[in-house]
Amino acid sequence: MKKRFSLLETAVVLVLAIGAFLAVFPFYWMFSAATRTSADVLGIPPRIDFGLALWQNLETLIARGFFLAAWNSLLIASVTTVLTLLVASMAGFALTQYQFKARENVFALFLITLIVPPQVTIVPLFQLMAGQNPFSINLLGSPWAIMLPALSSSFAIFFCRQAFQKYPSELSDAARVDGANEFQVYWRIALPTIRSSLAALSVFVFLGQWNSFFLPLIMNSNNDAGRTLPLLISSLIGENTIDYGALIAGTALSVLPVLIFFLLAQRLFVSGALSGSVKG
Amino acid sequence: MTSRRIVLTPWAFLTPALLLYALFTVYPVARALILSFQRNIDGEIRWAGVAQYQRLLGDDVFKQALFNTGIFLVVQVPIMLLAALLIAIALNSKRFPLRALFRSAFFLPSIMSLVAVGVLFRVLLNEDLGLVNYLISSLGLSAVPWITHPWWAKITVMLLLTWRYTGFMMVIYLSGLQTIPDELYEAAEIDGSSGWQSFWYITLPLLRPTILFTTVLSTIGVLQIFDEALIVTRGGPSNETLTIGLYLYQTVFSSADFHYAAALSWVLVILIGVLSVLQLRLGERGQG
Numbered sequence: 001m002k003k004r005f006s007l008l009e010t011a012v013v014l015v016l017a018i019g020a021f022l023a024v025f026p027f028y029w030m031f032s033a034a035t036r037t038s039a040d041v042l043g044i045p046p047r048i049d050f051g052l053a054l055w056q057n058l059e060t061l062i063a064r065g066f067f068l069a070a071w072n073s074l075l076i077a078s079v080t081t082v083l084t085l086l087v088a089s090m091a092g093f094a095l096t097q098y099q100f101k102a103r104e105n106v107f108a109l110f111l112i113t114l115i116v117p118p119q120v121t122i123v124p125l126f127q128l129m130a131g132q133n134p135f136s137i138n139l140l141g142s143p144w145a146i147m148l149p150a151l152s153s154s155f156a157i158f159f160c161r162q163a164f165q166k167y168p169s170e171l172s173d174a175a176r177v178d179g180a181n182e183f184q185v186y187w188r189i190a191l192p193t194i195r196s197s198l199a200a201l202s203v204f205v206f207l208g209q210w211n212s213f214f215l216p217l218i219m220n221s222n223n224d225a226g227r228t229l230p231l232l233i234s235s236l237i238g239e240n241t242i243d244y245g246a247l248i249a250g251t252a253l254s255v256l257p258v259l260i261f262f263l264l265a266q267r268l269f270v271s272g273a274l275s276g277s278v279k280g
Numbered sequence: 281m282t283s284r285r286i287v288l289t290p291w292a293f294l295t296p297a298l299l300l301y302a303l304f305t306v307y308p309v310a311r312a313l314i315l316s317f318q319r320n321i322d323g324e325i326r327w328a329g330v331a332q333y334q335r336l337l338g339d340d341v342f343k344q345a346l347f348n349t350g351i352f353l354v355v356q357v358p359i360m361l362l363a364a365l366l367i368a369i370a371l372n373s374k375r376f377p378l379r380a381l382f383r384s385a386f387f388l389p390s391i392m393s394l395v396a397v398g399v400l401f402r403v404l405l406n407e408d409l410g411l412v413n414y415l416i417s418s419l420g421l422s423a424v425p426w427i428t429h430p431w432w433a434k435i436t437v438m439l440l441l442t443w444r445y446t447g448f449m450m451v452i453y454l455s456g457l458q459t460i461p462d463e464l465y466e467a468a469e470i471d472g473s474s475g476w477q478s479f480w481y482i483t484l485p486l487l488r489p490t491i492l493f494t495t496v497l498s499t500i501g502v503l504q505i506f507d508e509a510l511i512v513t514r515g516g517p518s519n520e521t522l523t524i525g526l527y528l529y530q531t532v533f534s535s536a537d538f539h540y541a542a543a544l545s546w547v548l549v550i551l552i553g554v555l556s557v558l559q560l561r562l563g564e565r566g567q568g
Contacts, residue, residue, distance in 0.1 A: 005375075012370050013377065019367065020385035023447060026400050027388065029411070033403075042409040087296045094293035106294060113305050117504050117552055119528050120545040121308035123315060123538050128308070152300040182289045211393030213507045214525075221533065230395040234511060237399060244403060251396045258391050269391070270383045270451055 027259070034249040041244035057249035066250060068225060069232040072143065073254075076216075076228060077209035080147045084156050084205050085198055092160025093186050097169060107161070114154040122218055125149055129219055141223030146216050150209060156201060163197035164190065200268050207258055229254040309549075315542035332543035342544070344519045345527045348434065349503060352523075356438040357498045361491070364446045368453035369483065383454070386447035394444070398511025401440050402427070405512075430520040433513050437521050440508050445501070449494050456490030457483070492563035496556050503552055524548050 005013070029048060033041045036051035058066075095107055129145040131138040139145040171193070172185045180188065191198075213230045220226045227235070233254060236247045262269060319328035336342050367386060371379045389397070404411050405426040413423040426436045460483065468478045484491075506525035509515060515522035515530075524544065531541040 009375070016367060016370055016382060020382050023389050023443070024385050026404065026443075027392075029404065030396075030400055042403060042406055044409055044414060046409070046411040046414050048411070087300060090293040091297035094290035098290035100287060100290050103290070106298075109301070110297075113301065115500060115552060115556060116305060116309060117500070117545070117548050119504065119506075119525055120312050120549050121305060122528070123532060123542050123545065124308035124311035125304065126532065127311075127538070128303075148300070149304040152297065152304050157297060182292075186293065207391065211395070213393065213395050218529075218532070230393055230507075233395050233399060237402065237511060247399060248403065251399045255392055255396050258393075262388070262391050266384055270380075270387050270454075 027255075030248060030252045030255065033245075034252040036245060038243050038245040041248055053245055054249065057243075057245040060243055060246035061250050061253075064236065064246070065224065065227065065232065066253070069227045069229050070253070072226060073210055073228040073230075076143050076146055077206050079143070080150050080209045081202050081206045083147070083151050084153050085160075085202055087151055088153060088156035088160045088201075089164075089191060089194070089198065090186065091157045092162075092164045093190055095157075095161050096164040096167070097172065097190070110154045110157050113152070114158070118214060121149065122214075126218055139219075141220055141226045143226065145219035146212075146228075149215060150212070153205065156205060159197065159201050160194070163194040167193050200265075203261060203265060203268065207261065210254075210258065312542040312545055315539050316546050318539050320537075320539055328539070332540050333547075335540060336543060336547060341519060341522065342524075342527060345522045345524050348519075348521060349505070349523055351434060352438060352441070352502050352505065353499060356441050357495070357502060359438075360442045360446050361449060361494055361498065363442070364449035364494070365453050365487075365491070367446070368450045368457055369479070371450070372454060372457045383451070386450050388447065389444050390448035392444070394507035395511055397440060397444050398508045401436065401443075401508075402512050405436060427513055428517050430517060433517055433521045436512060437505070437509055440512065441502070441505070444508070445498070449498070452494055452497075453487070453490060456487050460486045488563065492559065495563075496559050499555050499559065500552055503548060503555070524551075 032048060032050045034057060035054040036047060037053040037056065040047050040051055040053070091110070095103060126140075129139045131140075139148075167190055171189050175185050175189045211230065212228075213234070216228045216231055217234070220228070220231060229250070233247065233250050236242065236250060316332050317328060317330070318325050319331060320326075370376060371382055371386075373379075376382070392400075405413070407413060407423060407425055407427060410426075413426070417423050425432050427433055464482050464486075465478055468482060473481070504525055505523040506529065509521055509523050509526055510529070513521040515526045524547075528541055528544050528548070531537050531544060
């Protein structure tokens with residue numbers, strides 16, 4: 001027997017409907033504005049329909065180096081994701097599959113750094129990347145200056161440790177009996193069992209890098225060719241006469257892959273897979 | 281021989297992670313601390329004791345940034361967390377229509393990069409030509425100076441944060457709510473407890489760890505505000521939305537004062553550490 005909605009319940013549904021509209025509307029506005037001319041993005045009366053200027057906006061964007069920035073973003077996010085998964089899964093494997101004295105201390109070290117604000121590492125990292133290292137290598141403007149510091153992800157190690165805790169170690173023992181070495185046990189036997197966790201993790205690491213702004217801004221302030229998408233967008237908004245059509249089109253294109261990821265893997269995001277893993 | 285191999289194996293697996301941590305986390309954090317106790321006199325690095333920290337105490341711009349961050353913390357975080365909790369409770373009810381769709385809709389803003397959010401807010405809240413002010417004026421109200429008025433600019437930043445993060449916090453609350461067994465509510469209902477009583481005596485106490493977690497998470501987040509403030513307000517008008525992160529950035533890139541920036545960044549570490557521990561302590565004490 002289904003009760004009818006009370007007045008209060010109807011009000012709650014109504015308020016949440018307004019809230020949900022406010023959450024989603026800027027997405028609609030962004031994609032529609034991407035197809036309008038600069039004057040129709042900002043103008044009185046404002047328009048909210050789709051326009052015909054998408055191609056024109058794209059041309060402006062391409063002239064400002066859109067493809068290069070998109071490629072840089074893709075490259076940096078992909079390489080960072082693969083390397084982070086490798087490093088973190090090895091650490092997670094070590095922290096769950098072996099008994100050794102310092103195990104909890106090592107894990108605690110990773111945990112503490114979870115709350116270290118990235119801002120505190122910025123000055124020394126900048127100096128390090130600017131050539132103040134034993135090899136005097138100047139990495140500023142190179143993708144490595146952005147990728148290397150991003151690889152030490154406590155969150156990813158935490159996530160992999162959680163995933164490996166459910167792994168039955170009998171599988172490793174069986175493989176050892178068959179003559180596998182420890183790396184083979186990790187790579188061939190253990191890693192495939194946490195495939196779905198790794199897939200989830202890779203989505204979060206990739207998106208984190210794709211959206212990242214602070215570190216790229218610091219490490220790439222002097223090299224236009226090394227710009228990522230967020231840097232390109234922020235440079236467009238800094239121009240004297242802002243081309244709003246191109247600005248919004250670029251913003252929309254930077255959000256589009258993330259949105260597609262989200263629509264394909266909605267349950268992953270909304271089920272709290274991320275939050276659960278942070279909480280432990 | 282065998283036991284020795286077993287002892288070394290985990291370290292071999294940990295080596296890449298530890299190496300990366302040593303180079304790109306532990307070293308920079310320690311180095312920043314050292315830098316903060318030095319000063320640069322015409323290219324010559326000298327020890328300076330706590331001079332940089334003393335400078336901070338007398339720096340009005342720093343105080344302004346601290347004050348702004350404090351406002352964001354005290355006003356925005358509670359409002360956002362309360363809203364997220366109420367939305368989560370409503371969407372946890374099986375009676376709510378289309379609740380999967382609603383959850384996705386509320387979560388959607390948190391996938392957008394802060395730079396993109398900043399761009400959208402800056403254009404939508406444009407004072408003369410933006411959509412929001414157009415709607416406000418068409419209601420017969422006067423246009424709001426979203427970016428140029430000291431207090432409205434703060435409100436703009438807080439609106440942006442609320443738009444971006446409420447859905448994310450809601451998802452965390454939802455996963456917390458799902459660990460509370462339905463039987464508890466059913467038993468309470470049989471005993472004649474009202475919905476309000478169930479919320480007060482069952483939901484809130486059992487959700488305490490989750491609430492604590494989101495509070496710590498939001499506090500750390502607010503203390504680090506950077507991208508969105510840089511894009512929307514550039515810290516203005518006259519430093520009214522300047523955050524510690526923005527000030528740090530300006531100190532590094534406009535004045536190239538690395539030692540002062542290092543001291544600033546360590547104050548941020550200490551603030552985050554103290555506030556986190558304080559909140560965790562308060563949360564635990566309330567539990568006992």
